[in-house]
Amino acid sequence: MMRLPLFDYRTPRTVAEAAQILDGEGPEAMVIAGGTDLLPNMKRRQQTPRTLVSLRRIEGLSGAHLDHSASQLGSCLTLAEIAEDPRFRNGCSALWQAASMVATPHIRNMATLGGNICLDTRCMFYDQSYEWRQAINFCKKKDGETCWVANSSPRCMAVSSTDTGPALMALGARVILHSARGEREVTLADLYNNDGREYLTRRPDEIVSDIRLGPLHGWRSTYWKLRRRGSFDFPVLSVAAAARFSHDGVVEEARIVVGSAASRPLVAEEAARSLLNRRLEPEVIEEATTLAARLAKPLDNTDFDMSWRKKVTSQFVTYALRELRGDDMRAERTRVMHSQADGVS
Amino acid sequence: MIGHARRRVDARGKVTGQTIYADDISLPRMAYCKLLRSPHPHARIRSIDTSRALAHPGVYLVLTGKDLPIKYGILPVSQDETPLCVDRVRHVGDPVAAVIAREELTAADALELIEVDYEILPTIADPEEALANPEPRIHDYSEEGNIHKRVAFEFGDVDKGFAEADEIFEDTFFFQGNTHLPMEQHASVAVRDREGKLTLYTSTQTPHYLHRALSKVLEMPAGHIRVVATPCGGGFGGKSDPFNHEFVVSKAALMLGRPVKISLTREEVFYCHRGRHPMLMKFRTGVKKDGTITAMHLQNVIDGGAYGSYGVASTFYGGTLQTTTYHIPKYRYQGARFFTNKPPCGPKRGHGTPQPRFGQEVQIDKIAEKLKIDPAELRLRIAVKPNELTANFLQLGTVGLEQCIRRVVAISGWKDKFRKLPEGRGVGLACSCYLTGAGLSIYWNAMPHSGIQLKLDRSGCVTLFAGTTEIGQGSDDVLAAMVAEVLGIKTFDIRVYSGDTDLGPVDLGSYSSRVTLMAGNAAIQAAERAKAMMAEAVADKLEVPKERLRFADSAVFDAAAPEKRVTFVEAICLAEARFGTIGTVGSYTPPKFPAAKYKGGGVGTSPAYTFSATVVEVDVDTATGLVRVAKLWNTHDLGRALNPVLARGQVEGSIYMGLGEALMEEQDYRRLPSRLSHALVHKFPSMLDYKTITSLDMPEIVTEFIEGPDARGPFGAKECGQGPLLPVMPAVANAIYDAVGVRIDEVPMTPEKIVRALAEKKAGRAPRYGPDHFPEMSWGEPLRVPPPWDGGDGRAINEPPRQPKPSREKEKVLTP
Amino acid sequence: MAAKREAPVESQKTARIKMVLNGEAQDVVFAPYKTLLEVLREDLGHTGTKHGCELGECGACAVIMDGKPVLSCLVLAVDCDGREILTVEGMETDGRLHPLQEAFADLGGMQCGYCTPGILLTAKSLLDHNPHPSRAEIREALSGNLCRCTGYLQIFDAVEAAMVEIAKRGETTK
Structure with a gap:
């Protein structure tokens, strides 16, 4: 049986107390919430924190205040709580869809929104046991020198594999970070770094406490996820798209985010801009698709062939934009995602 | 009883969590074992320093290859494994040392304190590399260089057959390797018992073969070793070899005098492997305009991995059963298994046959299209007939293939769908034949393949002792049901003890779909013998002729006057009074197969053959190549369904596994750039990344049994747990072609491959994805055996004189 | 060779929690690195809960915690203080199978x-x-x-x- 390494376990009751512990313990300490990402990594000795600071006993991190003008989600909301809450279906369906498609029902009961946002980047050369990694003499992400995905790469190419990250970025989310030194708020986009190893701008002593969303009124959003099976699998490509439409279907604001195609979710700014002040006619979608898909440069470190993943990117952008426009995409969803999740709302 | 849906005897234990699997066993003073495995794919061990590990607090013992130097292997011809590598490691994951400690975590930590000095050797990743690099040899005993084993047969003048053909089809196929992935990871607990003997509780499908291997390696009389095969949490062939860890914990328990447990991690299970061999196959088939096959030539390049395992048998099976589905008058088979620096391949559900069956069934689809014959109609024309003696002298018995095809065509709506569905949707058909128990044992002997003992006493309890292993297939239930049927009692009145070499008679194991037929016939014989004793005693008491007695409803009564009766318990008492303690035995030895007299002719023989036909309907997304299986229909000729609930489960489980192989499962390896690393690692030894079908990916299945009792089967039954897997992969390939017009001549059929084939089609090239070359190699002179219709008598005309039996290394039998 | 794991330390049974297992309140003492899966199987003798990967990739170790199915291989036992756990051993009620x-x-x-x-x-x-x-x-x-x-x-x-x-x-x- 795989066993955890030894660790100290701390259960602060407040965010401030947690921040104090992190401050005192230094980078040897890690925050744990649902544990579904960290504990397997610890069993494989990818991460061996000396101290675990649990957020599970902190009250007030599991709330969801949804409002059309401004919303605030606690980082310890479980993904199941989001997937099961009908309020998320309106206005932020991309988040709802993303949360519903993470891993498995059991994991969604345990995993938290904050944990999924901060999910460790993934790579076929890294998500392996200590013994396996020893057989390749380790890699740039942990303990080694070479990135086996791109041998000459100066940085680690591990892949951002969060589902909710791209969805929340499309929704324009901001996050609140707490530390002993105080509180700061950054856009979610700014939380991510395009480096597989240093993939977050979060400092080790910071805790993601809340996620904030701006006005949702008039917005439609959707999330498309590529994976081999109907459950379990991390995304090997995802597309989140959101747009605010005028009453006659003209795009007033839009965001497109391509996930799992780099070490961070990629904002397709140019593609989103190309939609502005236009209706989502086929040629408009095609133009945006070309622009968005250009960003994706998948590498050979996830499931599926990389050139195929690249090819599917444009297909998924098209699907997402068509769904935003109001097309009934349920058949495509079932066919390519084995998904039971309904379409956009 | 027989033929009725019924709760299986081990059901309660399994739904309440009471069933004790190997890892559930915990004993006082038990220590834990962890294995240090090689990080190198091929290396010589210069030295091992265990002193620091041994000094680690909580560590009791450290073992290395020197402590267990005697070789073993499942086949007598390939005794090429040691419990811990002695001087060489041959794949990443090959065990080199073991730590036994108070806690598992301690043992794992102490592994890191062992220092092994390795001398790195060049590695071989696949058969083509093995062919190109005869040195260094992975094993010195291989036939030539890194060719482990070659087999070559020619049944009839194949060139003449091709000359008679109107069309000759040549196709190359590749079937990627895949693994069993049983839910239960292997685990074992060894105990030096209170008499000083050894007991090993372990998740194995073959306790008898393990028993023999333990005796050899530990140099202990088998009579002083007890192997208890705990209920397996899934096997599928993956627990049929003796495994390293089983010897290691046994040795440690003997040395320490305390129980020692090992519980493998999932990654380690991938290193045990013994799964489906990757096979690269070239098919050449000659046909007449009406579809009649005139000749077939199959060449098969087989990737064996680092050890022999069942590989020699697999090499035969890579071609032997090609003649059992369709009439092939002339057949040449050349197969070669290669050693490579990867975990060893072995038997997985269908053992060696699914791969060539895939090629054959896809090629038949191509033939049908070219000849403009409906694929179902073509198969009906060339299907084997009952009691046919094949070109390679396999004696078929009952054959339900025609009915299978006709019924699957009817229930699937084939005629309204084939080549008639809209673009992106398609149907495919494929068939298969499989055996019900191998006709030969793994080691040569004249003893029974299965034995059953029954004990009946005045309590009314019938105790059934069997050497079989309950691996989930329902063997305990099937055996109990047959005894209950003969004695007219309920299965609840029978207690089954199985898989224990101390308690039960020898059974060769739960593999090759042999248990229902072989152990079943033994159980019926034992029950009939008990029944005869009871009948005699009851006849005296009731003063009726014993021939008139009936055993039913837990009573024995006069068929002519049912009120004249005794209860079943009274009947036992009468028999016990008359004959003394009641115990009976039954045994089963497969019938002799006199037809095939040539060397190697024993492989593929079986008491009974089963037949399957499958239609699959798929949706293919032309933009992405993603495939969704919409529905699947299967008909299976199983002789008789003893318990339809179990039989359906076996069929559906086979289909599920076949779909996984068709669409996603692959045991694949990765090399790194050679200038930077010599690594050759399993790409994804985890349940997350080794993809298997989930509840959301599983289509609805319609299953129909084709029943026609086979005289050799117990109550007419034949196998149903392997055969239905075989047609699934080719049926999916044929359905993809019907849907989008591209041929995927490779398993698994992933969306990437479909997209590439679609691109080829769009570019006006051959609409196909598959291997585009086949290695040149010397196959050796084939054994020439004229088929029956050419006046052959089952002998080869060019067979070199055989050495006197047993030709293999003389076995040392230790007597207690 | 690259980073070795930290020096092994003998684990000690020091953690103590109270939880309700299959309807009965229990005081449980265990080594604090253990997951709920290990504590159920090894410290409480409830071997009905199985394991196939210990990494959250198979579902074999699922139990019901506070009314929801979770993977016991990814639940720290130290985090189970005050929680209600239902395992397969607790599905039968009054001698009657569920x-x-x-x-x-x-x-x-x-x-x-x-x-x-x-x-x-x-x-x-x-x-x-x-x-x-x-x-x-x-x-x-x-x-x-x-x-x-x-x-x-x-x-x-x-x-x-x-x-x-x-x-x-x-x-x-x-």
Whole structure:
């Protein structure tokens, strides 16, 4: 049986107390919430924190205040709580869809929104046991020198594999970070770094406490996820798209985010801009698709062939934009995602 | 009883969590074992320093290859494994040392304190590399260089057959390797018992073969070793070899005098492997305009991995059963298994046959299209007939293939769908034949393949002792049901003890779909013998002729006057009074197969053959190549369904596994750039990344049994747990072609491959994805055996004189 | 060689929690690095909960915690203080099998039985929250439980049969 390494376990009751512990313990300490990402990594000795600071006993991190003008989600909301809450279906369906498609029902009961946002980047050369990694003499992400995905790469190419990250970025989310030194708020986009190893701008002593969303009124959003099976699998490509439409279907604001195609979710700014002040006619979608898909440069470190993943990117952008426009995409969803999740709302 | 849906005897234990699997066993003073495995794919061990590990607090013992130097292997011809590598490691994951400690975590930590000095050797990743690099040899005993084993047969003048053909089809196929992935990871607990003997509780499908291997390696009389095969949490062939860890914990328990447990991690299970061999196959088939096959030539390049395992048998099976589905008058088979620096391949559900069956069934689809014959109609024309003696002298018995095809065509709506569905949707058909128990044992002997003992006493309890292993297939239930049927009692009145070499008679194991037929016939014989004793005693008491007695409803009564009766318990008492303690035995030895007299002719023989036909309907997304299986229909000729609930489960489980192989499962390896690393690692030894079908990916299945009792089967039954897997992969390939017009001549059929084939089609090239070359190699002179219709008598005309039996290394039998 | 793990330390049984296991309050003492899975199987002798990967990739170790199915291999035992855990050993009530257990036994819902405890508990949680799930909802609820034997279809049948039986029992008690 795989066993955890030894660790100290701390259960602060407040965010401030947690921040104090992190401050005192230094980078040897890690925050744990649902544990579904960290504990397997610890069993494989990818991460061996000396101290675990649990957020599970902190009250007030599991709330969801949804409002059309401004919303605030606690980082310890479980993904199941989001997937099961009908309020998320309106206005932020991309988040709802993303949360519903993470891993498995059991994991969604345990995993938290904050944990999924901060999910460790993934790579076929890294998500392996200590013994396996020893057989390749380790890699740039942990303990080694070479990135086996791109041998000459100066940085680690591990892949951002969060589902909710791209969805929340499309929704324009901001996050609140707490530390002993105080509180700061950054856009979610700014939380991510395009480096597989240093993939977050979060400092080790910071805790993601809340996620904030701006006005949702008039917005439609959707999330498309590529994976081999109907459950379990991390995304090997995802597309989140959101747009605010005028009453006659003209795009007033839009965001497109391509996930799992780099070490961070990629904002397709140019593609989103190309939609502005236009209706989502086929040629408009095609133009945006070309622009968005250009960003994706998948590498050979996830499931599926990389050139195929690249090819599917444009297909998924098209699907997402068509769904935003109001097309009934349920058949495509079932066919390519084995998904039971309904379409956009 | 027989033929009725019924709760299986081990059901309660399994739904309440009471069933004790190997890892559930915990004993006082038990220590834990962890294995240090090689990080190198091929290396010589210069030295091992265990002193620091041994000094680690909580560590009791450290073992290395020197402590267990005697070789073993499942086949007598390939005794090429040691419990811990002695001087060489041959794949990443090959065990080199073991730590036994108070806690598992301690043992794992102490592994890191062992220092092994390795001398790195060049590695071989696949058969083509093995062919190109005869040195260094992975094993010195291989036939030539890194060719482990070659087999070559020619049944009839194949060139003449091709000359008679109107069309000759040549196709190359590749079937990627895949693994069993049983839910239960292997685990074992060894105990030096209170008499000083050894007991090993372990998740194995073959306790008898393990028993023999333990005796050899530990140099202990088998009579002083007890192997208890705990209920397996899934096997599928993956627990049929003796495994390293089983010897290691046994040795440690003997040395320490305390129980020692090992519980493998999932990654380690991938290193045990013994799964489906990757096979690269070239098919050449000659046909007449009406579809009649005139000749077939199959060449098969087989990737064996680092050890022999069942590989020699697999090499035969890579071609032997090609003649059992369709009439092939002339057949040449050349197969070669290669050693490579990867975990060893072995038997997985269908053992060696699914791969060539895939090629054959896809090629038949191509033939049908070219000849403009409906694929179902073509198969009906060339299907084997009952009691046919094949070109390679396999004696078929009952054959339900025609009915299978006709019924699957009817229930699937084939005629309204084939080549008639809209673009992106398609149907495919494929068939298969499989055996019900191998006709030969793994080691040569004249003893029974299965034995059953029954004990009946005045309590009314019938105790059934069997050497079989309950691996989930329902063997305990099937055996109990047959005894209950003969004695007219309920299965609840029978207690089954199985898989224990101390308690039960020898059974060769739960593999090759042999248990229902072989152990079943033994159980019926034992029950009939008990029944005869009871009948005699009851006849005296009731003063009726014993021939008139009936055993039913837990009573024995006069068929002519049912009120004249005794209860079943009274009947036992009468028999016990008359004959003394009641115990009976039954045994089963497969019938002799006199037809095939040539060397190697024993492989593929079986008491009974089963037949399957499958239609699959798929949706293919032309933009992405993603495939969704919409529905699947299967008909299976199983002789008789003893318990339809179990039989359906076996069929559906086979289909599920076949779909996984068709669409996603692959045991694949990765090399790194050679200038930077010599690594050759399993790409994804985890349940997350080794993809298997989930509840959301599983289509609805319609299953129909084709029943026609086979005289050799117990109550007419034949196998149903392997055969239905075989047609699934080719049926999916044929359905993809019907849907989008591209041929995927490779398993698994992933969306990437479909997209590439679609691109080829769009570019006006051959609409196909598959291997585009086949290695040149010397196959050796084939054994020439004229088929029956050419006046052959089952002998080869060019067979070199055989050495006197047993030709293999003389076995040392230790007597207690 | 690159980074070795930190020097091994002998683990010690020091953690102590109170939890309710299958309806009974328990004081549990264990080595604090252990997951709920290990504590159930090794410290409490409840071996009905199985494990197939210990990494959250198979569902074999599923138990019900505070009413929801979770993976015991990814729950720290130290985090179970005050929680209610239901394992397969607790499904029987008053000597009577749960309708799911009956249906799985009768309808081929298990073969080797190794994924069965996790599936039974996951299905129980589904039926507790949604007494009349569609087949699609059953598929979705069980999508975190791998089974290598059955092909799932007999499992779906068994859940549906149990659903009918539970409804029937509910009728008679009303």
